[in-house]
Amino acid sequence: MAFTERRGQPSPLKALAYKEFSDRLKSRWVAVITLGFAILTIVVSYFGSAASGVVSFRTMAATVASLTSLVVYFIPMLALTLGGGVIADERDRHTLDLYLSAPITAAEFIAGKYIGLALSLAVPSLLGFSIPGVILLLKTGVGSMGSYMVFVVNSVALGLVFLSISFLTSVMFYERSKVVGFTVLVWLVFTIVYDLGLVGVLIATKGALTPGAFIVMLLFNPVDVYRILNFTTIGEYSVLMGLASVDIPGFIRPSVLWAVTVAWIAAPLLASYYFFKKRYMK
Amino acid sequence: MxxxxxxxxxxxxxxxxxxxxxxxxxxxxxxxxxxxxxxxxxxxxxxxxxxxxxxxxxxxxxxxxxxxxxxxxxxxxxxxxxxxxxxxxxxxxxxxxxxxxxxxxxxxxxxxxxxxxxxxxxxxxxxxxxxxxxxxxxxxxxxxxxxxxxxxxxxxxxxxxxxxxxxxxxxxxxxxxxxxxxxxxxxxxxxxxxxxxxxxxxxxxxxxxxxxxxxxxxRGLNLPLRLIIMVKNHSLQGAEIRETLKKEGALNITYAGGQITAELPVANKLKMLAAILGHKEDFVDFTLRQPSLEEVFFGIH
Missing domain, CATH: 3.40.50.300 (P-loop containing nucleotide triphosphate hydrolases)
Structure with a gap:
């Protein structure tokens, strides 16, 4: 066996991204999550109307409505656990100093790790929702294909948002136990507590909070942004998401919601970069 | 660099x-x-x-x-x-x-x-x-x-x-x-x-x-050299050599098991060795040891 100089050597960023993604491929993480999402989609679509005594594939729009209410719990948890230990792990292994002593910038290090983990989350989301989507398409027609595609892309984006938040968590805390604790807190706040709090504020202020102000406050929760974006595409089925009674002001267009989602991806990631440099390289 | x-x-x-x-x-x-x-x-x-x-x-x-x-x-x-x-x-x-x-x-x-x-x-x-x-x-x-x-x-x-x-x-x-x-x-x-x-x-x-x-x-710490002399006549315990060492400024002079051990200030090294060679009929051999890094380390700590 002999090694020779490799031509076209990947950049440090690509090498890091490849390592993170290939680790999840080899550990079958990607396969298991893909299968999980596919089974969830099929079950939700086929047995979704079982309560009314009927079992058959429902339309894509109805499936999106049901899936949205479940995905808001699963994807944030997966993303937060995927990225939560990313820095603490390297620090504990003493490999972090090895990376930082190499000709690689903090931005390349963070970006390489992020891209690798983002792929590990995006690939199962795309495959796990798209493959059953094709079955739905064949069974129920192309009627709501657009909203289903928005749901798939939006679900990937939701994962990226929480992956960014997990990076920030990983950079902010040295101890793994604190990372885990904060991860659970973040998940609880965004998936349950924030909305309950908003409803509480709405009731306590006896309608003083205008619908416009209420919607703007929803934008501060990426899970709500995800819900509204899916809701705006599926029309009558939005009742299943509990948003039918909310008047959405005209300025909340899909383009605005996508922009807010991108901001939710970028802001925690940029903050991670800032705190990483401050904590490990000052 | x-x-x-x-x-x-x-x-x-x-x-x-x-x-x-x-x-x-x-x-x-x-x-x-x-x-x-x-x-x-x-x-x-x-x-x-x-x-x-x-x-x-x-x-x-x-x-x-x-x-x-x-x-x-x-x-x-x-x-x-x-x-x-x-x-x-x-x-x-x-x-x-x-x-x-x-x-x-x-x-x-x-x-x-x-x-x-x-x-x-x-x-x-x-x-x-x-x-x-x-x-x-x-x-x-x-x-x-x-x-x-x-x-x-x-x-x-x-x-x-x-x-x-x-x-x-x-x-x-x-x-x-x-x-x-x-x-x-x-x-x-x-x-x-x-x-x-x-x-x-x-x-x-x-x-x-x-x-x-x-x-x-x-040299900076002025650490002494360690001199070990194996004497010939154990009954005398190298008394004359020890006396000479003392006169020339050696420190911590001890005798045990047929060996004299003493610490020599580096500056006196040659003078001290010349004095000891004046007693060459009284000893079998001698060893002069440089201080170790360990001694430097503990000298500082």
């Missing part, structure tokens, strides 16, 4: 490095010793450009290094961290490929020494199956992937058996014979450092308490 000028580093209120000044000379092997928490790791991390001084400067060629300069300089750096735990799910070969890509090196660069460190069949195995010594050998291999001109070794022989330790130094000697390589060796193994380095720096409480060649340190 790298010149530390009154470098101080604070971590919040803790002073990890305290006005450290010294220059690394290109091509030398520099030993850095000190107890845990003395600031060695902080100094090493500043040498690698990972962290920046709070006060003072790290100069190269007389100029302070900017971020881009550090990035370029890191292309020349090899680093062997202490207690590194490589990824258990990767093979040794995959680990080396990963770090070759990160550092801009190649396994081809160490093709000649790699079989000495880890046989191919071991490299094909996952790191999770490696012994402590194998992991440390892998650590040395990765540090050389980019043909470094500056090598920083943090406790390099920790976990290595005597064969592994000798191999590590043989490999370093081999690389240094072929090209100019500046090495910084941080270690608790004082005897090992003493044997290998050209110069040594001794850290205590964040400060570089002493720096220089071993000889300079012995």
């Amino acid at each position: 790298l010149n530390f000028v009154r470098v101080t580093k604070y971590y919040n209120d803790i002073k990890a490095a305290d006005e450290v000044s010294f220059e690394l000379v290109e091509g030398e092997m520099f030993g850095l010793v000190g107890p845990n928490g003395s600031g060695k790791s902080t100094l090493l991390r500043m040498m690698l450009g990972i962290i920046k001084p709070t006060e003072g400067q790290v100069l190269m060629g007389g100029s302070a290094l900017k971020d881009n300069d550090w990035r370029e300089f890191r292309r020349l750096i090899g680093y062997m961290p202490e207690r590194v735990s490589f990824y258990d799910n990767l093979s040794g070969k995959a680990t080396l490929e990963l770090f070759a890509n990160i550092k801009g090196g190649s396994i081809g660069n160490i093709e000649d020494i790699l079989p000495q460190l880890l046989p191919w069949e071991v490299l094909a195995r996952k790191v999770g199956t490696y012994s402590k010594g194998m992991r440390q050998r892998l650590n040395l291999a990765q540090s050389l992937l980019n043909n470094p001109g500056f090598l920083v070794l943090d406790e390099p022989t920790s976990g290595l058996d005597p064969i592994g330790t000798r191999l590590l130094y043989d490999i370093l000697d081999g690389v240094r014979e072929r090209r100019k390589l500046t090495v910084v060796l941080s270690s608790h193994m004082l005897a090992e450092v003493e044997e290998k380095v050209n110069r040594v720096g001794i850290m205590k409480d964040g400060a570089l308490k002493a720096v220089g060649t071993l000889d300079e340190l012995y």
